[in-house]
Amino acid sequence: KVLVGNLIGEGHANYVLMYNMLTGIRIGVSRCQAKMKRSLCDADFTAKHKFTFDIIGRELTPHAKYDFKFKDYAPWVFRELREHFHLDAADYLLSLTSKYILSELGSPGKSGSFFYFSRDYRFIIKTIRHSEHKFLLRILKDYHEHVKANPHTLLSRFYGLHRVKLPHGRKIHFVIMNNLFPPHRDIHETYDLKGSSIGRDYPEEKAAAKSGAVLKDLNWLRRGREIELGPEKRALFEAQLRSDVALMQRLNIMDYSLLIGLHDMRRGNIDNLRQDNLRVFQPETKELKRQPTQVKKPGNEQDASALRQAVRRSDPKALNSQQVTKLPDRDVSERRHFLFYQDEGGFRSTDEHNQPGHMIYYLGVIDLFTPYTSIKRGETWWKGLRQNRHMISSVPPKEYGQRFFDFLCSVVTGGDKSRRPKMWGFTE
Numbered sequence: 501k502v503l504v505g506n507l508i509g510e511g512h513a514n515y516v517l518m519y520n521m522l523t524g525i526r527i528g529v530s531r532c533q534a535k536m537k538r539s540l541c542d543a544d545f546t547a548k549h550k551f552t553f554d555i556i557g558r559e560l561t562p563h564a565k566y567d568f569k570f571k572d573y574a575p576w577v578f579r580e581l582r583e584h585f586h587l588d589a590a591d592y593l594l595s596l597t598s599k600y601i602l603s604e605l606g607s608p609g610k611s612g613s614f615f616y617f618s619r620d621y622r623f624i625i626k627t628i629r630h631s632e633h634k635f636l637l638r639i640l641k642d643y644h645e646h647v648k649a650n651p652h653t654l655l656s657r658f659y660g661l662h663r664v665k666l667p668h669g670r671k672i673h674f675v676i677m678n679n680l681f682p683p684h685r686d687i688h689e690t691y692d693l694k695g696s697s698i699g700r701d702y703p704e705e706k707a708a709a710k711s712g713a714v715l716k717d718l719n720w721l722r723r724g725r726e727i728e729l730g731p732e733k734r735a736l737f738e739a740q741l742r743s744d745v746a747l748m749q750r751l752n753i754m755d756y757s758l759l760i761g762l763h764d765m766r767r768g769n770i771d772n773l774r775q776d777n778l779r780v781f782q783p784e785t786k787e788l789k790r791q792p793t794q795v796k797k798p799g800n801e802q803d804a805s806a807l808r809q810a811v812r813r814s815d816p817k818a819l820n821s822q823q824v825t826k827l828p829d830r831d832v833s834e835r836r837h838f839l840f841y842q843d844e845g846g847f848r849s850t851d852e853h854n855q856p857g858h859m860i861y862y863l864g865v866i867d868l869f870t871p872y873t874s875i876k877r878g879e880t881w882w883k884g885l886r887q888n889r890h891m892i893s894s895v896p897p898k899e900y901g902q903r904f905f906d907f908l909c910s911v912v913t914g915g916d917k918s919r920r921p922k923m924w925g926f927t928e
């Protein structure tokens with residue numbers, strides 16, 4: 501399964517980095533969180549808090565296993581964002597740092613970023629380039645304003661921006677964000693959609709051999725997929741997308757995509773399960789209820805991704821119903837506040853009469869740190885020499901956003917198909 505990475509234990513090449521990241525987050529976040537709440541001021545958007553860790557310990561930082569420096573960027577802004585996204589501070593820290601284990605997805609994109617999942621699969625740590633880091637800081641105010649005005653935004657939710665500096669001087673920037681995919685539902689197909697066609701095809705033979713591949717625009721069209729939404733949900737989705745895309749255009753951002761995971765409730769989680777374990781995975785309203793008292797019990801520390809792996813290996817021991825029914829409570833807890841994440845942590849299909857269907861979509865707009873810089877402009881120019889200038893991924897942000905929006909509207913059931921460029925050859 502694509503989003504289940506390798507657990508990083510002691511001895512893993514990135515263990516020290518992970519340890520430092522989590523220690524920094526634990527101390528930085530709890531420091532800020534311990535202070536009295538106050539309203540934000542301009543300086544908060546550029547603030548940096550520095551921490552020095554060493555094996556002896558200092559006045560402000562407890563001793564750590566390794567020497568390193570940690571920087572917390574705009575801590576008050578992220579504190580407010582987390583609150584706005586209905587994240588409980590203690591819960592956040594617990595998810596990330598109670599066990600000091602992350603699983604590493606490695607580097608799935610071309611960018612060289614690494615992705616790590618928190619133990620319970622709720623959060624993703626993405627390492628980013630220095631330029632991306634600076635860009636996020638530059639747009640932080642607009643982003644903050646936008647998510648406050650758009651509580652149901654489809655854009656990635658950012659919970660923290662940090663840097664670890666290792667003794668030999670290497671600096672690693674990283675951001676913490678929401679995992680769009682749930683720990684308790686199998687994702688049957690994953691797509692990364694941009695609305696462009698060139699280079700947007702994942703080889704079907706490869707996809708058939710490897711479950712969990714991230715498919716692209718042309719696969720979506722070839723397979724005849726649609727986001728099945730009735731008039732009500734379709735209107736909500738389009739309205740939110742329009743607003744989010746307008747921000748991307750205003751901030752001069754391109755190259756983002758809609759990540760979408762499909763869960764077919766008729767298939768459920770059964771693909772690798774033994775028949776007698778089925779009942780514990782049936783959708784139950786109970787799973788959506790929050791039971792905070794359970795969170796801290798040791799018996800509930802079963803790691804979601806480990807569990808998923810165990811499930812996939814059909815290990816009956818990992819499937820005692822206690823562990824499984826307890827698992828989802830934390831994951832969906834904050835999601836119930838958000839329109840597009842409230843059905844089992846996702847957005848459920850509806851028919852033309854707005855009645856619920858059997859698909860759950862886990863979707864959001866990801867990869868938001870690419871401004872249309874001179875490098876990208878060069879790419880547009882030279883790629884445009886050989887290919888249709890409008891169908892490559894790299895076009896100016898206004899055009900990128902419009903094409904993205906039009907394409908996504910065209911793939912919603914009942915959406916405007918005429919918005920889809922004819923040259924794709926997949927239009928009706």
Ligand code: ATP
Binds near residue numbers: 611678
């Ligand atoms: P590139 O710039 O080459 O596209 P990148 O390193 O910037 O790559 P992203 O596009 O942000 O990477 O993400 C790569 C993949 O990681 C996605 O296709 C998706 O499978 C997974 N991913 C990224 N963000 C999330 C998220 N918020 N939730 C779940 N999965 C995610």
Ligand code: CA
Binds near residue numbers: 755
């Ligand atoms: Ca991307």
Ligand code: CA
Binds near residue numbers: 611867870
């Ligand atoms: Ca990227």
